[in-house]
Amino acid sequence: MSHSNSQPRRREPRDLSPVESSSDELAAGSEHDEAERRRASWTLQKGFTPQRPKKSGRHYSDSESPDELAVDAGEYWRSSRKHNRHRSPSPIIRTSSRDGSQCGSDGTIRDSSGPRDQACDADDWSARSSTPLPPPPPPPPDHLNYKQKFVLHGHLRSVSQVQFSPDCTMIASAGADAAIKVWDTASGRLIHTFEGHLAGISTLAWAPGGEWIATGSDDKTIRFWNVNTLKAHPKIFDGHHNYVYQIAFAPKGNILVSGSYDEAVFMWDVRRARVMRSLPAHSDPVAGIDVVHDGTLIASCALDGLIRIWDTHSGQCLRTLVMEDNPPATCVKFSPNGKYVLAWTLDGCIRMWNYVESRVLKTFQGHVNTKYSLSGSFGLYGSPDTNYGTPPCFAVSGSEDGAIVFWDIVSKKILQRLEGHENTVLSVHTGKLNGKRLVVSCGDDKTVRLWEEVDENSTEENDDSTPTPESHGNHDTPMNDADGDNAMADADADASAVPSTAATPAEDVTMT
Structure with a gap:
């Protein structure tokens, strides 16, 4: 039996255009701050190197990842892409849920008067979190009767x-x-x-x-x-x-x-x-x-x-x-x-x-x-x-x-x-x-x-x-x-x- 030798296609990082910056980011500081943030963003992206998925040999007669049988094929490939996706740091400033202040990618809080040296509170992130994930399904029985x-x-x-x-x-x-x-x-x-x-x-x-x-x-x-x-x-x-x-x-x-x-x-x-x-x-x-x-x-x-x-x-x-x-x-x-x-x-x-x-x-x-x-x-x-x-x-x-x-x-x-x-x-x-x-x-x-x-x-x-x-x-x-x-x-x-x-x-x- 012959097996496919095709290599996985290299996935390029997504380039973030300055045009895609939100209006919140533009209102957060001066033009000088904005330029600095843009340069930081481009520097991060240029320095980011995606990792090529490791090639792993498999002896098929010994079988055998259980994933293919445990889930539907569509869900199998969706989960594979989700786990292999690499994300670059984003310079987009997110609005805090408490007082309207803004949290940047460097972990500082910014408001209309500019950045101030205060770490983002973890509670701000939990307040913005999505619906909690359901608990994992219980394991099936280990024997029949x-x-x-x-x-x-x-x-x-x-x-x-x-x-x-x-x-x-x-x-x-x-x-x-x-x-x-x-x-x-x-x-x-x-x-x-x-x-x-x-x-x-x-x-x-x-x-x-x-x-x-x-x-x-x-x-x-x-x-x-x-x-x-x-x-x-x-x-x-x-x-x-x-x-x-x-x-x-x-x-x-x-x-x-x-x-x-x-x-x-x-x-x-x-x-x-x-x-x-x-x-x-x-x-x-x-x-x-x-x-x-x-x-x-x-x-x-x-x-x-x-x-x-x-x-x-x-x-x-x-x-x-x-x-x-x-x-x-x-x-x-x-x-x-x-x-x-x-x-x-x-x-x-x-x-x-x-x-x-x-x-x-x-x-x-x-x-x-x-x-x-x-x-x-x-x-x-x-x-x-x-x-x-x-x-x-x-x-x-x-x-x-x-x-x-x-x-x-x-x-x-x-x-x-x-x-x-x-x-x-x-x-x-x-x-x-x-x-x-x-x-x-x-x-x-x-x-x-x-x-x-x-x-x-x-x-x-x-x-x-x-x-x-x-x-x-x-x-x-x-x-x-x-x-x-x-x-x-x-x-x-x-x-x-x-x-x-x-x-x-x-x-x-x-x-x-």
């Missing part, structure tokens, strides 16, 4: 992906048993089980309207399921030549983007159930797909280790992000503001990219990820009633040791590690229902688990959040085609497994 609420049983094999509905009232899960289950978030009860795929399901996505669920399967097809009518869409989205591994909706719901083991990215017209555009995206299976919040960009990643950013309208590749050691990339997520991309790789790292500048801002570690394709999400934390300035944000991911790990986005500190799953946690998603922040997870232990953030000061909430693993198993609907499920080969059953040996190192790709 999520507790397990429900354990949802019903899947017969590994659960590859789980996701809240747009309004968080329902949870959809799918896995290697080729079944899609819809759960009620508030009670944990099973609402319905959809069946129709002929092989394991690797991915699912809720349509923005919350009416449809789309699923991608190892049977090379994408199917739609209506949660209102509890029926499948009559049309099957058929076009990929290998496993459909990841899908994502555009924000309007009219476009679905899919990535496949056939190394291609498809853009589907949802209404017509046909491919709008095929992107020859990668030289290895496409493992991750996401669409930015405004629908203008698509991110894809693959086992070739490349992360690519695409223009939705033209299909042009805008950026190719490459790591030096080129580890296989298995999942990619846009940040909520659309400025960054979070990428999971099979070297046990999650990296946050500034894709515009093609550089890594943060590297998150602490989980285990060397074999499976894991996915995670973003979320907010801290009390909503507290003004933190910029709301603190976390990233969360599953781990192959059965844990769920939360990181603070700015500091990279681990905020919490949840234990509960008995095997690899394949997918984690965040949501909020009735003012409560929630996390849902699924994994290789065939379970879906719901976690709720609780107040540490409330003992009642802690008691209510005690997990009840067996209380929701009886509400599940039996599978209708268990024989067909058992006929699937074990090698294809675990739709979410990605062997680390499958990735072929690719040549470095320059930015397009």
Whole structure:
């Protein structure tokens, strides 16, 4: 990756013209005094030498000023200019707030009879000060407190992906048993089980309207399921030549983007159930797909280790992000503001990219990820009633040791590690229902688990959040085609497994 070598432009001091002197200054003394003050002003300005900003080297993979993530970009650059601005002493005489006398730049008080040897009182300055600055925002909490609420049983094999509905009232899960289950978030009860795929399901996505669920399967097809009518869409989205591994909706719901083991990215017209555009995206299976919040960009990643950013309208590749050691990339997520991309790789790292500048801002570690394709999400934390300035944000991911790990986005500190799953946690998603922040997870232990953030000061909430693993198993609907499920080969059953040996190192790709 190349980095810009442009030097910061030298900022010249602002020359104060004698014409800009105020009428107060001209009335303060004689012409001789005025001339003396003007000469003093010019002398000060000529002797003032602005300092050139120091050039500082930065190793971007180590990440990492927190300023860019902690504040908005506009505020970031405004604050930078404010701290680097040099001001020269001004000869302008300011009027005192007490008796009409005037205070000059040399710290003496002047009135109509001329200067007199008396220092300016500090109270005069405080009387003219502007509104006091508000106190700085309090620091965010240094840890989270999520507790397990429900354990949802019903899947017969590994659960590859789980996701809240747009309004968080329902949870959809799918896995290697080729079944899609819809759960009620508030009670944990099973609402319905959809069946129709002929092989394991690797991915699912809720349509923005919350009416449809789309699923991608190892049977090379994408199917739609209506949660209102509890029926499948009559049309099957058929076009990929290998496993459909990841899908994502555009924000309007009219476009679905899919990535496949056939190394291609498809853009589907949802209404017509046909491919709008095929992107020859990668030289290895496409493992991750996401669409930015405004629908203008698509991110894809693959086992070739490349992360690519695409223009939705033209299909042009805008950026190719490459790591030096080129580890296989298995999942990619846009940040909520659309400025960054979070990428999971099979070297046990999650990296946050500034894709515009093609550089890594943060590297998150602490989980285990060397074999499976894991996915995670973003979320907010801290009390909503507290003004933190910029709301603190976390990233969360599953781990192959059965844990769920939360990181603070700015500091990279681990905020919490949840234990509960008995095997690899394949997918984690965040949501909020009735003012409560929630996390849902699924994994290789065939379970879906719901976690709720609780107040540490409330003992009642802690008691209510005690997990009840067996209380929701009886509400599940039996599978209708268990024989067909058992006929699937074990090698294809675990739709979410990605062997680390499958990735072929690719040549470095320059930015397009």
